[in-house]
Amino acid sequence: MFDYQRFGSTAGDALQANVKALDRSMAAGLRPPRRMKVSEWASANRRFADDDPIPGPWRHETAPELVEIMDALTPEDPCEEASIIKCAQSGGSASAENWIGFISDLAPGPMLFVQGTLTAALAWAAEKFWPMVEATPKLNPARGGTIRAQGTADGDGSTKGKIRFARSNGFVLLAGATSAASLRQRTVRYAVEDDLDQYPDDVEGQGSPETMVDQRLKVWKRQGLSKRLKISTPLIKGTSKIGRSYAASDRRRFYLKCPECGSRFVPEWGDIHWPDGAPEQAHLIPPCCGFDHVEHWQKGGMKLPDGWLSDEIEGEKVARVLTEEEFKAARGRMPASVKRGFHLTGIISSFQTWADMAVEFVASLGDLNKMKAWTNLVHGFEFELKGGTPDYEKLRDLREQGWGIRHVAMLPVGVLVVTLGIDVQGDGVYVELVGWGPNAESWTLDARFIPGATDVKGEGAWVDLDQYARRQMVYPGGRSYPIDQVCCDAGYNTEAAEAFCRSHPNRLAVFGRAGWSLPILGRGENLRYEQQGRKAGQASKRAEDKAYIVGTFGIKLSWYGFLRTTLKAAADELDGLISNARGRVHFNADLPDDYFEQVTAETIVTETVNGLPRRTWKPLAGRQNHWLDCRVYNTAAHEKLMLDTLTEADWAALRAERCAPMDGKQPSLFDGPIAVPIAPVQPKAGQEILPPMPTFIDAGSDYL
Known part of the structure; x- marks a missing residue:
């Protein structure tokens, strides 16, 4: 036992306290991070501000379909790539935000976050990420959280285009799919490709943005340590990037549990019915028992966290309707694949009602462009182009x-x-x-x-x-x-x-x-762009120089x-x-x-x-x-x-x-x-x- 008292009681006590603190710090540095799933981290730590639509802590009961998606991103899970094809406002991006928070806390490393443009990526950070950081104590730098504040005096904080983690050298680098420079700056372990169908097919003659992200992940992927998340509402069937990624995965669909007979089924648009001229009264008739009718307020009780099932297992197509026993057996045979695909359709979404979908569907009838938007954004499916040129x-x-x-x-x-x-x-x-x-x-x-x-x-x-x-x-x-x-x-x-x-x-x-x-x-x-001065070449800021674009x-x-x-x-x-x-x-x-x-x-x-x-x-x-x-x-x-x-x-x-x-x-x-x-x-x-x-x-x- 080291004799601290030989330095005197005051100095000895101080030395002993310092050694204990150093010992604790060394132990903390050597201790492996706590084993925790991304969904568990979100439930324990994620908070929403009082002015958010659903304020307070993250609750899995709100959208249980997101639990398995988040858990596929946990480091211990063998999944290397997850693809989410979805309707608008279905929670896919919120799952990505939870994953970033988890990484900053328990598995720091370099990450690339890609949006359609760099402007869109910066807007995401300003409007989504930093409000999450402020509302979540575990992340808030003012409360000792895992994200470094912007504009720190030592110059080592986060910047507009780079979010730094407090631990290690981890960071999130923001990038735009239209900028080759922003896609080739770093070797990264993690990648989020948000709004994938908005990416160009080729960026500055250097190939597709997805291929460039592949190269950024290559070193970590070779070691089996990389993780990649692709998220998007789809566009045109046959050319949709997220549709192509989902097709290359294990193609998981979400099964609802019938409140009448207890069977599991994948809901389709044909299961939604309403009286003539009254789409606001839309309800669901389950295909398992034909019970008439299931109201929207029952949807929450029909969604269980274990609802995901691949559409093909061991080379056999999985039926749309299964008994509970058949469903459990199929879940037991489903492999833990390295490429997982999740289809967040509008019918299962917690954030829109069947009546809202029906009203918008009726309003889109007869207009193919509106129907395409409904199919992509509200229904969450690729739109299939049919019909030739009119005679x-x-x-x-x-x-x-x-x-x-x-x-x-x-x-x-x-x-x-x-x-x-x-x-x-x-x-x-x-x-x-x-x-x-x-x-x-x-x-x-x-x-x-x-x-x-x-x-x-x-x-x-x-x-x-x-x-x-x-x-x-x-x-x-x-x-x-x-x-x-x-x-x-x-x-x-x-x-x-x-x-x-x-x-x-x-x-x-x-x-x-x-x-x-x-x-x-x-x-x-x-x-127009500025022609002279220090801002030459930059986009004009004048309102009159903003063009009216026709799609x-x-x-x-x-x-x-x-x-x-x-x-x-x-x-x-x-x-x-x-x-x-x-x-x-x-x-x-x-x-x-x-x-x-x-x-x-x-x-x-x-x-x-x-x-x-x-x-x-x-x-x-x-x-x-x-x-x-x-x-x-x-x-x-x-x-x-x-x-x-x-x-x-x-x-x-x-x-x-x-x-x-x-x-x-x-x-x-x-x-x-x-x-x-x-x-x-x-x-x-x-x-x-x-x-x-x-x-x-x-x-x-x-x-x-």
């Missing part, structure tokens, strides 16, 4: 009697809003004038080419286009109103197009962009669906059936023949990029697509006016306002304002030019 010759046969746009100066009955879509070319502009009514019904009123140079603002074709766009529309009853919204393609000769749009408040410069996940009309993509892929999908619906409705009406299909399209008798070829000029093809399939729109050989682009921009105008949000009462009020007779008298077909024709235009080679449409002047208008 333009059959569409041409559907031209209706001239509505008076050229002849009797009157819009057809049913039109309550008018938009104009413009596609800009070097030698002129293509225009399509469209009338809209409830239920996305549309009337193609006019389609023409206005020739002239477009590279100089205010000159050439822009002069005649400006006069065309200022015309007044005369509704049944004789009242005249201006075109409600104009959307002009500004991707070509941008400055001239923007100058045209700035000259009138109802005009919008838009930029078409390819992509299945883009909204119909979004704002936020940078159009062309989804709009074309809806348009082709509406055309097929129109052909079917016309066939049904020949058989005496009445059709009220969403998106019915009417065509003016005066439309040029090549209009129908152009609005069906593209088809969906499968390309191969870096050995992986990609579904995209491509023009058909020998077909121009200018009026198809015009219809895309008209749909963006429809979205800008938020016509889909109008109720029946809103449409009725609009009809009463615009179609009311002038001075209480309904005019005859020979009455009407004075027609002022625009200047005639000369046709380009091979292009038919229609007679100019009269411009109707309303003397009281503020738009002229």
Whole structure:
């Protein structure tokens, strides 16, 4: 026994206390971390702030389907890669957050967290991760937690792009799938690939982001110590990245336990039922016993933590409906695979009701783009593209009697809003004038080419286009109103197009962009970059330099669906059936023949990029697509006016306002304002030019 007292009582006691503290520290450093599953860590430590939707501690009862997903990420589990294909807001990302907290506490190491863009990754950290750290004492640096604070005086704290752990040299490096530099900076042990289907197929010519993450994990994977989590809502079947990853896994599905007969079953959309016209009363009829009916509030009791089961075990497909004994036996035979896939569907999600799903499903009927969004985000499945290009010759046969746009100066009955879509070319502009009514019904009123140079603002074709766009529309009853919204393609000769749009408040410069996940009309993509000074090359921060982006892929999908619906409705009406299909399209008798070829000029093809399939729109050989682009921009105008949000009462009020007779008298077909024709235009080679449409002047208008 060492004699501390020979140094005196005061010094001896201090030395002895220091030695004990050193002894405890050395023992703590040598002691292996406590064996704990990720789900156990979450239950013991994860907290939500008081202003969160579900405040307080993490409770497995809220979403028991997440327990097995988190436990697959525990270091002792043989799983190397977990894939979560999911609906929106289903808890997959929260599981990843719990895993990061667990790693910082019990298994520190280098991690890569990848989002679609670096901006999205930084937003995740600011909006999700740091609020979790602040609300969770185990992580909070102010309480001695496992995450280092940002902006520490010693410069050794967390930064905007790198989250440091208090223990060891562990960290989370934030990266964007569009930046090769951020994906090749470090060798890492762990990786989270969030929102996987938003990743590009190739990043800066260096291969796919997934391949680059493979390289970052290679050293740790060789030692059997790496872990990888892939999370995403899916997009298009056959090309979805998360769908491909799930297909390569053991493909686990979640079985509910029937509250009536006790059997286990995988719920499908066909099991959800509701009375006619009342989707808000949706309920589930289990396929095991057909009990009518199971209400949404019973869902929580039907979900048990052991609900996951692979769809194939030992080479045999597992049935959708199993007795409890069969289910337990199958669970016992299910191997602990190194690649696990979990399908978090909307039906099992704790965070949306069956009624909510049914209401949104009914609202999506008849619109393929909306149905795709419902399938991906609400249902949590890949969307399968079906159907070919509509037959333009059959569409041409559907031209209706001239509505008076050229002849009797009157819009057809049913039109309550008018938009104009413009596609800009070097030698002129293509225009399509469209009338809209409830239920996305549309009337193609006019389609023409206005020739002239477009590279100089205010000159050439822009002069005649400006006069065309200022015309007044005369509704049944004789009242005249201006075109409600104009959307002009500004991707070509941008400055001239923007100058045209700035000259009138109802005009919008838009930029078409390819992509299945883009909204119909979004704002936020940078159009200009600083040209000089210390910020040269950086994206402009001015609001006016943020472009209105039009998601062309989804709009074309809806348009082709509406055309097929129109052909079917016309066939049904020949058989005496009445059709009220969403998106019915009417065509003016005066439309040029090549209009129908152009609005069906593209088809969906499968390309191969870096050995992986990609579904995209491509023009058909020998077909121009200018009026198809015009219809895309008209749909963006429809979205800008938020016509889909109008109720029946809103449409009725609009009809009463615009179609009311002038001075209480309904005019005859020979009455009407004075027609002022625009200047005639000369046709380009091979292009038919229609007679100019009269411009109707309303003397009281503020738009002229």
